[in-house]
Amino acid sequence: MRIGFFDGVREIGGNKILIEENGEGFILDFGKRFSVNNTYFNDYLGEREWKSPNDYIKTSILPPIKGLYKREIPVENEIDVNIRxxxxxxxxxxxxxxxxxxxDSIPKYMSSYTKAVLDHFIDRGLIKEVKNVQIFEEPVxxxxxxxxxxxxxxxxxxxFATEVDTPKGKIFYTGDIYFHGRYPEKSLNFVKYAHDSKPYILITEGTRFGWGFIASPTEDELKKEIVSVLNQTQGLLIGNPYEPHISRILTFYEIAKEKGRKFVMTLPYAKILKRYKLIGDENAEKILSDPDTFIYKPDNPNLNFEDFEEKTIDANSISTDQNKFVLILDFLNTPELLDIKPQKNAIYVHSGGEPLASLDAENTKILSNWLNMFSVPYFRIHSPGHAPQQELLWMAKEINPQILLPIHTQIPERFEIVSNNVKILERGILYDF
Ligand SMILES: [Zn+2]
Ligand SMILES: [Zn+2]
Incomplete structure (x- = not known):
């Protein structure tokens, strides 16, 4: 069998892993590379539509795999594998x-949550229409x-992590993983199962190698920290979690409950929680059905609130009673501050939402300008979604594969501390295993 790594090699993100035998194969993940964002193209300068996808293939944004794309224009050195x-x-x-x-003819397998987020991103125009999505629960x-x-x-x-049965033994791919979230048992069960399977290959993330000391607070610890700030100020709490990260949204909701405040969210959060509720998520159901949960309604006659209409609240209601609310405000709704008029005891807690400071300096500056306009102090109270270095090493040692393939890291060599079987990969090469 052959395995090729297109992106995610000595970089964080962009994973595209091709596994094939005798011309039949599949791909694990198909992400955007942060490292080439704004190199050849950016929000203003895009590919030439009539050449799509070849401009992106030639600039290493997409891998040269025959038959993989919606449109087919031959390129040099194409890889000829039937992607199933x-x-x-x-x-x-x-x-x-x-x-x-x-x-469209290639099935795209994902969990029902991943599909819910994908639909949210399509709604927001971040991703174009996608066909042939299959919910992945049973072996394929x-x-x-x-x-x-x-x-x-x-x-x-x-x-999810991915398990691949091959004639030579099992391959495990960790995906992105942490052990300090709300469901550590899931990640721990994966490590135990992979260990017991005596795998041939482990493809593991190594995101936090080289990050130095960054704490990994649990959601409960984050909650305590936010509450400790709030106890000093007692004003409006404005939170900015990442829209799909329901565990963090729940943290802000729990703060509202603890402090006897009303919980208000802007429409993008409500929309994604509704998608989660429709696939049976109990926390989404709990937040949305709480009589003290409200959806922020901007003064915009064109916005359609559909079934949220009964639960809406306007800027004025929040503005006049600021210490009775926890508001989660996505970045694109930041100008609503002009109507909310935060008072000087308000606080802004950036907790994983856009803009991502390390990747988006321009919008980070804009956010800071808005907060300065109202003299609202900015707190970054956040926890990474990746295991810290010592846990990465523990996981690799515990699973103990015959071959260890690090990706989604800038320092793959770091795994050599705990394994003699690390193979340092190069981008775009199909290796025989
Ligand atoms: Zn990632
Ligand atoms: Zn991730």
Whole structure:
């Protein structure tokens, strides 16, 4: 069998892993590379539509795989493998962001949560229309391989590690993973199961190697920290969690409950919680059905609130009673501050939502300008969605594969501390295993 790594090699994100035997194969994840954002293209300068997808293939944004794309224009050195499916470990854009380039005839396997987030991103115009999505719960057979999902915990719901049965033994791919979220048992069960399977290959993330000391608070610890700030100020709490990260939204909701405040969210949060509720998520149901939960309604006659209409609240109601609310406000609704008029005891807690400071300096500056306009202090109270270095090493040692393949890290060599079987990968090469 051959395995090729297109992106995610000595970089964080962009994972695209091709596994094939005798010309039949599949791909694990198909994400956007943060590292080439704003290199050749950006929000203003895009590919030439009539050449799509070749401009992106030639600039290493997409891999040169024959038959993979919606449109086919031959390129040099194409890889000729019949791709029978693409499996998406979770819905972060560095794993799913280029899904809309994949040919409609190729099945796209993902969890029902990942599909919910994908639909949310399509709604927001971040991803174009996608066809042939299959909910991935049962094993899928592709040639001599069987592919299975193993649920894990990450800072977005519905993530899984992937198990691949091959004639030479099992391959496990961790996807992105952490052990300090609300469901550590999922990630721990995965490690135990992989260990017991005596795997041939482990493809593991190594995101936090080289990050130095960054704490990994649990949701409960984050809650305590936010509350401790709030206890000093007693004014309006404005939170900014990442829209699909329901565990963090729940943290802000719990703060509202604890402090006897009303919980208000802008429409994007309400929409994604509704999608989660429709696939049976009990926390989404709890938040949405609470009589003290409200949806923020901007003074915009064109906004359609559909079934949220009865639960809406306007800026004026919040503005006149600021210490009675916890408001989660997505970045694109930041100008609503002009109507909310936060008072000087208000606080802004940036907790994983856009803009991502390390990747988006321009919008981070804009956010800071808005907060300065109202003299609202900015607090970054957040916890990474990835295991810290010592836990990455523990996981690799515990699973103890015959071959260890690090990806989604800038320092793959770091795994050599705990394993003599690390193979350092190069981008775009098909290796024989
Ligand atoms: Zn990632
Ligand atoms: Zn992720």
């Amino acid at each position: 499916g693409v499996f998406f470990s979770h819905a972060h854009l560095d794993h799913i962001g280029l899904i809309d380039y994949i040919n 057979k592709i040639g001599s391989f069987t592919v299975k999902p193993i649920p894990t915990d990450h800072d977005i719901p519905g993530s």
